[in-house]
């Protein structure tokens with residue numbers, strides 16, 4: 001399905017925001033400026049942009065370990081995310097969450113977790129609350145192909161479909177979990193084949209084609225908001241790198257996904273086709289985003305570390321019990 005020009009241009013901007021953020025972050029990580037583990041989502045931008053474009057601040061999403069881009073697109077100021085990843089007091093979680101434990105509920109980011117798959121169970125909580133209140137909201141959980149091997153995957157799909165909970169399962173099948181090919185550890189390399197056993201609607205889509213990814217997400221979200229229950233979308237994609245990158249995958253496979261299937265390059269071509277956009281304008285989007293990311297890095301670098309005296313603050317939430 002072809003998207004209108006403005007929407008496609010916005011998504012192109014979003015995808016560049018994610019890529020430039022991740023590449024800037026990786027550069028600083030290699031210099032030793034970013035503490036802890038870092039997993040980046042370069043190559044998977046279309047998937048994240050398509051999902052983010054369908055979520056409102058009153059919905060919620062549980063990002064996974066490659067979803068810094070979704071933090072940004074949800075509306076948390078970029079410098080606050082960058083500072084968080086740098087472990088600085090100006091970060092969105094005061095520098096205490098980092099890449100794997102950050103949240104910003106104001107914009108619907110209910111937080112990630114280093115335990116793969118655990119959010120698949122947590123997502124059922126808000127989903128059940130909204131179902132009981134008859135609120136047409138979406139609770140989204142981002143999961144990788146590796147999550148299929150976790151018990152939570154099956155518990156979650158089973159309960160969500162049995163109770164018809166408003167959950168969007170956004171499965172980012174980048175075909176590898178660390179260095180294991182998806183077909184080597186699951187009964188099918190196509191996760192929808194497995195998810196379908198739980199009788200919810202399941203669709204597999206080209207996660208590097210922004211238009212296809214967007215259209216599949218629209219259908220899923222419309223279905224969920226109409227009160228029909230959960231929906232499973234498998235976005236087939238590829239990660240360009242990661243903590244362990246390159247060495248375990250066939251060189252030709254990596255080349256193919258980077259050069260022939262780059263989601264940004266594919267979107268750029270769609271924008272240029274028929275003279276809808278000028279190359280110079282698209283270059284300007286890229287340059288503008290990159291310059292902004294450098295400002296965020298500068299902000300992070302010049303921010304103080306968290307005060308050790310505040311190590312135990314913000315650890316537990318205040319109790320807020322709503323009247324029935």
Ligand SMILES: Cc1ncc(C[n+]2csc(CCOP(=O)(O)OP(=O)(O)O)c2C)c(N)n1
Pocket residue numbers: 039065066114115116117143144145146147174176177178239
């Ligand atoms: C329960 C659990 N087991 C193992 C790990 C270590 N680990 C971190 S990332 C990862 C691979 C996850 O693969 P996938 O879900 O396909 O996501 P990808 O990294 O490919 O985006 C693993 C095993 C973990 N974080 N949690």
Ligand SMILES: [Mg+2]
Pocket residue numbers: 144145146172173174175176177178
């Ligand atoms: Mg994977």
